[in-house]
Amino acid sequence: MPGLLRGMARTAVVAGTATAVSNRVSRRQAGRWAQQDTAAYVQQAPAPAATPVAAPAPPAPAAASPTMDQKLEQLQQLAALKEQGILTDDELAAQKARILSG
Numbered sequence: 001m002p003g004l005l006r007g008m009a010r011t012a013v014v015a016g017t018a019t020a021v022s023n024r025v026s027r028r029q030a031g032r033w034a035q036q037d038t039a040a041y042v043q044q045a046p047a048p049a050a051t052p053v054a055a056p057a058p059p060a061p062a063a064a065s066p067t068m069d070q071k072l073e074q075l076q077q078l079a080a081l082k083e084q085g086i087l088t089d090d091e092l093a094a095q096k097a098r099i100l101s102g
Contacts, residue, residue: 024085066099074099 078095081087087095
């Protein structure tokens with residue numbers, strides 16, 4: 001019986017790892033295809049006609065800086081994105097610095 005449980009646990013770990021790797025590969029491939037599609041669209045798009053430039057909008061009133069709870073929530077969201085493989089270490093560090101400096 002312990003051998004059966006050990007085999008089932010090993011199978012579950014292998015299947016979970018394979019699923020995670022497969023999902024990450026799929027996301028990366030979809031991102032590459034999206035970049036290729038965007039590049040192809042930009043090359044095919046006609047040059048935009050000259051349009052009059054409107055006066056810039058007045059700056060919005062200064063917003064209060066985020067509270068520590070809001071910063072912590074943003075950092076937790078970033079950590080979740082990092083765990084999912086959406087953010088790289090460098091991107092995480094840059095966003096973390098931005099949040100903590102604001």
